[in-house]
Amino acid sequence: MPADSRCRLYLITPPAFDPLPFRDLLARTLDAGDVAALQLRLKGADDDAIRRAADLLRPVAQERGVAFILNDRADLAVATGCDGAHIGREDGDLRAARRLLGPDRTLGATCHDSRHLAMEAAEAGADYVAFGAFFPTGTKETRHRPDPEILTIWSETTEIPCVAIGGITAANCGVLVRAGADFLAVIGGVWNHPEGPEAGVRAINAAIARAL
Numbered sequence: 001m002p003a004d005s006r007c008r009l010y011l012i013t014p015p016a017f018d019p020l021p022f023r024d025l026l027a028r029t030l031d032a033g034d035v036a037a038l039q040l041r042l043k044g045a046d047d048d049a050i051r052r053a054a055d056l057l058r059p060v061a062q063e064r065g066v067a068f069i070l071n072d073r074a075d076l077a078v079a080t081g082c083d084g085a086h087i088g089r090e091d092g093d094l095r096a097a098r099r100l101l102g103p104d105r106t107l108g109a110t111c112h113d114s115r116h117l118a119m120e121a122a123e124a125g126a127d128y129v130a131f132g133a134f135f136p137t138g139t140k141e142t143r144h145r146p147d148p149e150i151l152t153i154w155s156e157t158t159e160i161p162c163v164a165i166g167g168i169t170a171a172n173c174g175v176l177v178r179a180g181a182d183f184l185a186v187i188g189g190v191w192n193h194p195e196g197p198e199a200g201v202r203a204i205n206a207a208i209a210r211a212l
Contacts, residue, residue: 001037001067001084001106001128003161003182007208008036009201010163010183012071014191015043019053023060025197029190030064032198033205036183037067037106039086047076054080067106074100074107084108084127089117098125108163113146115154122160129154130185133166134176137188148179155180170203177211184208 011029013022030038038061042050054070058081061068069084070077074097077085084106087097094109101107109121111129118129131146131154154162164176165185173184186204193200 001069001108001161001183003128003159004036006212007177007181008034008183009190009204009208010037010039010185011035011190011201012039012041012185012187013057014187015041019056023056026057027060027064029197029201030061030066032201035064035066035201037069037083039069039071039185040082041071043071050076051080054082058082069106069108077101077105086110086130094121094124094126112143113150115150118154118160118162122158126160128161128163128183130163130165132164132185134164135167135169135172137167148175151176151179151181155182168204170200170207173204173207174211177208 040054040057042053058068067083069086070082071086072088072091074085078100085097085101086108087094088110098107106127107125108128108130109126111118111121111131121129131150134146151162151164161182163183163185164181168184168186169189176184189204190197190200
């Protein structure tokens with residue numbers, strides 16, 4: 001998932017969904033505008049549920065050129081043919097994940113508000129680092145609230161892409177785009193959009209274009 005010359009949308013699945021009916025909604029959502037990556041995030045789900053969701057949704061993303069990233073589980077990412085894995089600070093060892101994924105799959109790392117953690121992640125083989133939460137979010141409890149300047153400093157001092165995450169919507173994302181985010185990780189700003197997720201994708205992409 002290399003960085004482009006412009007900021008792009010990194011879409012994360014909703015906190016809970018039935019993957020079979022969700023598959024068609026996902027296809028329409030990805031067709032609505034530019035999406036660089038889709039992260040399958042099923043906290044608390046068992047391995048069978050994760051495998052089923054990955055098998056149903058991965059082809060939808062990959063057929064559209066969208067990288068399919070599995071949250072937390074590098075082992076299942078390899079087993080289910082995903083394009084990579086994203087590892088949280090408490091959810092696995094980055095060096096072990098790098099070994100499991102091999103050289104061709106993407107490894108992402110949560111780094112909260114810390115450039116030190118981001119440098120450690122890069123040294124461990126991460127292909128991108130994620131900072132946040134930049135705004136209040138109902139998806140999960142957050143203890144870290146970085147300043148957008150961390151994106152600027154990171155983008156000016158390293159070539160490894162950075163992802164901004166946490167409460168991002170079309171209304172507030174401009175400051176993160178201008179600060180240097182390579183990707184915007186979005187959940188509610190798309191799936192909870194009042195006109196539907198297709199409109200959410202279009203709104204985020206329009207906001208990115210206005211901010212550039």
